[in-house]
Amino acid sequence: MAAGVGLSSIANLLFVLPYISLMLGLVAVPVSLGLWLSFQDYDMLSGFNGFAGLDNYASLLTDRIFRGAVRNTLLFVAVTVPTFVGLGLFLAISLNDGLRRSAVLRTIFFASFVLSVTVMTLIWRLVYMPERGLLASVLNAVGLPEVNMVANESLALLSVAIVTLWWVIGLPMTLFLAALQQVPRELYEAAALDNASRFRTLLYITLPSLTRTILLVAAIETIMQFQIFGQVMLITGGGPNNASRPIVQFIYEAGFRDWQLGFAAAASQVLFLFMLIAALGQLWLSRQQDRG
Amino acid sequence: MEGLVFRNVSKHFGQVEVIEDLSLEIGKGEFAVFLGPSGCGKSTLLRMAAGLESLSSGEIHLNKRRIDSLPPGERGLAMVFQHYALYPHMTARQNMAFGLRNSGVPAPEIEAKIAQAAALLEIYHLLDRKPGQLSGGQRQRIAIGRAIVKQPEAFLFDEPLSNLDATLRTRTRVELARLHQQMRATMVFVTHDQMEAMTLATRIVVMNKGRIEQVGTPIEVYRRPATRFVAGFVGTPSMNFLPVASVESERGRATALLADGMRVPTSIPTAQLPAGPLTLGVRAEHVMPGQGSPAAIEVLEHLGDRTLIHARMRDGTILVYAEPGDSTLRAGDTVELQADGSAVHLFDDTGRAFHGH
Numbered sequence: 059m060a061a062g063v064g065l066s067s068i069a070n071l072l073f074v075l076p077y078i079s080l081m082l083g084l085v086a087v088p089v090s091l092g093l094w095l096s097f098q099d100y101d102m103l104s105g106f107n108g109f110a111g112l113d114n115y116a117s118l119l120t121d122r123i124f125r126g127a128v129r130n131t132l133l134f135v136a137v138t139v140p141t142f143v144g145l146g147l148f149l150a151i152s153l154n155d156g157l158r159r160s161a162v163l164r165t166i167f168f169a170s171f172v173l174s175v176t177v178m179t180l181i182w183r184l185v186y187m188p189e190r191g192l193l194a195s196v197l198n199a200v201g202l203p204e205v206n207m208v209a210n211e212s213l214a215l216l217s218v219a220i221v222t223l224w225w226v227i228g229l230p231m232t233l234f235l236a237a238l239q240q241v242p243r244e245l246y247e248a249a250a251l252d253n254a255s256r257f258r259t260l261l262y263i264t265l266p267s268l269t270r271t272i273l274l275v276a277a278i279e280t281i282m283q284f285q286i287f288g289q290v291m292l293i294t295g296g297g298p299n300n301a302s303r304p305i306v307q308f309i310y311e312a313g314f315r316d317w318q319l320g321f322a323a324a325a326s327q328v329l330f331l332f333m334l335i336a337a338l339g340q341l342w343l344s345r346q347q348d349r350g
Numbered sequence: 351m352e353g354l355v356f357r358n359v360s361k362h363f364g365q366v367e368v369i370e371d372l373s374l375e376i377g378k379g380e381f382a383v384f385l386g387p388s389g390c391g392k393s394t395l396l397r398m399a400a401g402l403e404s405l406s407s408g409e410i411h412l413n414k415r416r417i418d419s420l421p422p423g424e425r426g427l428a429m430v431f432q433h434y435a436l437y438p439h440m441t442a443r444q445n446m447a448f449g450l451r452n453s454g455v456p457a458p459e460i461e462a463k464i465a466q467a468a469a470l471l472e473i474y475h476l477l478d479r480k481p482g483q484l485s486g487g488q489r490q491r492i493a494i495g496r497a498i499v500k501q502p503e504a505f506l507f508d509e510p511l512s513n514l515d516a517t518l519r520t521r522t523r524v525e526l527a528r529l530h531q532q533m534r535a536t537m538v539f540v541t542h543d544q545m546e547a548m549t550l551a552t553r554i555v556v557m558n559k560g561r562i563e564q565v566g567t568p569i570e571v572y573r574r575p576a577t578r579f580v581a582g583f584v585g586t587p588s589m590n591f592l593p594v595a596s597v598e599s600e601r602g603r604a605t606a607l608l609a610d611g612m613r614v615p616t617s618i619p620t621a622q623l624p625a626g627p628l629t630l631g632v633r634a635e636h637v638m639p640g641q642g643s644p645a646a647i648e649v650l651e652h653l654g655d656r657t658l659i660h661a662r663m664r665d666g667t668i669l670v671y672a673e674p675g676d677s678t679l680r681a682g683d684t685v686e687l688q689a690d691g692s693a694v695h696l697f698d699d700t701g702r703a704f705h706g707h
Binding site: 242244245247248249250251252253258263266267 | 400401402421422423424427428429431432433435436437438439440448449452453496500
């Protein structure tokens with residue numbers, strides 16, 4: 059009997075082994091290595107200079123560019139995530155009907171999401187291009203002064219946010235559409251017989267039915283937008299004057315331009331911490347929701 | 351006329367005619383039951399009254415007020431849905447209050463109405479629970495409560511008992527009947543269950559393929575079905591239909607000669623009958639064993655209080671009849687059967703029924 063149990067345990071282990079080995083090899087080991095690296099004085103040029111304790115973290119605290127990057131990233135997340143939720147919800151509710159027009163619009167809104175970041179930024183560079191770009195032409199046409207958003211310190215981050223919004227709005231919209239279609243039609247019929255106005259139906263029937271999806275979209279977008287990099291790199295390059303440099307770009311530059319691997323690893327841990335706090339916050343919120 | 355009136359109502363979805371030119375008057379305080387098989391248009395008719403489905407043509411009036419162009423919430427109706435349709439994130443109390451709050455009823459009045467309905471339905475202890483914490487039967491009571499607090503001019507029920515188990519269904523049925531007696535409100539109830547229709551209705555509206563087959567009291571519909579469809583749909587077991595070979599006239603009354611040789615003298619006047627082929631209809635309780643044509647027993651259904659016996663006649667048709675108590679007969683036995691001529695019906699080939707006195 060005991061031998062039988064032992065054999066089946068080994069057989070069971072074999073089934074989970076592919077997942078476990080990938081998980082260990084591609085997630086657990088690199089993550090621990092990253093954490094370990096963040097406590098080392100490790101430079102690709104001068105090599106390994108021993109244990110550094112919290113020195114890397116201490117230098118991050120005083121690094122003006124890193125503090126700017128943290129500010130930019132937090133600002134970016136704070137601006138984009140609520141917009142994704144709000145706009146995604148608005149689009150989904152507006153396009154949640156059987157009309158052909160809505161089906162076409164749904165496809166159009168989702169279509170940009172499948173583009174790669176390089177293609178997408180190419181399109182937007184044509185929009186933001188000074189003098190001959192779409193934005194400049196439109197402003198000229200209506201007689202307004204031209205604004206070069208990408209080169210303007212206070213508008214650079216906003217210009218990236220607009221690009222990002224255009225790029226990925228299809229995902230929250232689709233998630234909200236899926237959730238909307240799960241709301242039983244009878245609820246709306248009951249609300250109609252209960253003399254509920256459109257606004258009260260939205261407030262008391264639709265939105266409460268979507269709370270789980272709202273939290274899901276917020277969680278997904280928070281985690282995604284904390285890692286913003288590609289658009290910035292290709293549109294503003296982090297400038298002007300670091301005004302749009304996010305944490306991931308800072309990590310990239312510290313690690314692969316300046317070759318300070320320990321320092322870059324420490325910055326990665328800080329980013330990881332931010333994302334962990336955000337994710338746990340969402341989890342806590344959804345638990346509260348379930349209890350209520 | 352007071353009550354709910356349908357005037358020349360039609361409904362089609364594209365090319366498909368669901369209801370064609372239907373007129374019906376449901377009196378104030380009546381408990382009308384729309385009865386028919388699925389797809390007969392009974393739910394569509396109810397939803398048209400509620401405003402959840404538009405009319406292709408025709409008019410609907412409630413207590414002398416035309417309502418078919420009003421939005422659902424302004425028609426003075428309340429509806430109980432098949433799947434309850436309670437708002438899942440609101441407590442029972444909030445569910446019941448929602449409609450009143452939408453209409454701007456002051457809070458103390460809402461509280462009083464909920465308390466009144468809760469007492470009537472004995473749901474006071476459930477008011478602060480959410481639908482997810484309630485059983486099917488409890489949800490149904492809340493859904494009924496939500497309709498009652500609105501004090502509507504008419505109640506609409508869309509197969510409200512079909513999701514309940516058998517015991518609960520019977521209990522809720524009795525409760526609905528009691529509720530109707532207490533409130534004296536106009537109620538319209540849709541079902542495909544003829545037992546519900548027979549026990550609840552003051553009048554049954556039997557529907558088939560978008561048309562009304564018969565409107566009548568439960569006993570009228572059972573005793574004097576207007577068509578072969580009604581005769582077959584109402585009553586358990588279903589009425590027996592036997593082909594008639596020829597009809598003789600005895601003192602103006604028809605005597606039917608069945609294909610297997612059975613002679614059934616009826617009280618149906620011969621003068622009414624058309625020339626074409628006829629079918630004789632007889633209910634199980636009006637088949638008398640012990641005389642008449644021989645038949646071989648094939649299946650016995652022991653129901654406790656009675657036994658349903660399926661017997662095959664010589665011409666191959668099956669006749670179902672009932673014996674009180676637990677029958678000692680077995681499959682394979684031969685019995686002699688005779689239809690009670692005073693209680694049979696004749697149907698012509700269009701399905702129209704002819705009755706005796």
